[in-house]
Amino acid sequence: MTGLTFSTPFVTLAQQTAVQAEATTAAEADANKDVNKLLCFSAGCVLSALFFLPSPYGYFFPPAGIIGAYAYHPSPPPSRLIGKSAEYIAAYASTYQLKRGDIQARWTSAGCLSGCVILGTLAVGIGIGSGIGAEAAMQ
Numbered sequence: 001m002t003g004l005t006f007s008t009p010f011v012t013l014a015q016q017t018a019v020q021a022e023a024t025t026a027a028e029a030d031a032n033k034d035v036n037k038l039l040c041f042s043a044g045c046v047l048s049a050l051f052f053l054p055s056p057y058g059y060f061f062p063p064a065g066i067i068g069a070y071a072y073h074p075s076p077p078p079s080r081l082i083g084k085s086a087e088y089i090a091a092y093a094s095t096y097q098l099k100r101g102d103i104q105a106r107w108t109s110a111g112c113l114s115g116c117v118i119l120g121t122l123a124v125g126i127g128i129g130s131g132i133g134a135e136a137a138m139q
Contacts, residue, residue: 027095044111
């Protein structure tokens with residue numbers, strides 16, 4: 001009788017850990033699948049283009065957009081949680097929100113950085129080309 005009394009909490013703890021591990025794995029896979037990476041990357045590129053708006057407004061858009069991508073954590077679709085235990089739902093929802101927000105923010109940041117590099121390269125190229133053309137016209 002004593003063995004059953006003391007072994008029950010350990011079995012329950014092991015079951016909860018297994019449920020949480022299963023929920024975490026499923027949530028990470030679903031979050032990775034649900035994020036539209038092309039949309040996030042494109043949004044980052046557009047944010048970098050907004051940097052060239054007249055000051056002071058243009059300076060605020062890229063950081064605000066990236067912070068927004070980090071802050072936005074959408075909830076998982078309820079259809080994935082039907083018939084699951086409370087422990088599973090809690091672990092799945094928290095992992096899904098964190099993982100999806102992280103993926104969105106990384107792709108938005110990559111798009112913003114890529115857009116800045118492309119636009120900076122174009123701006124330097126146009127500036128050099130204009131300088132060479134102006135110098136040639138003066139000679």
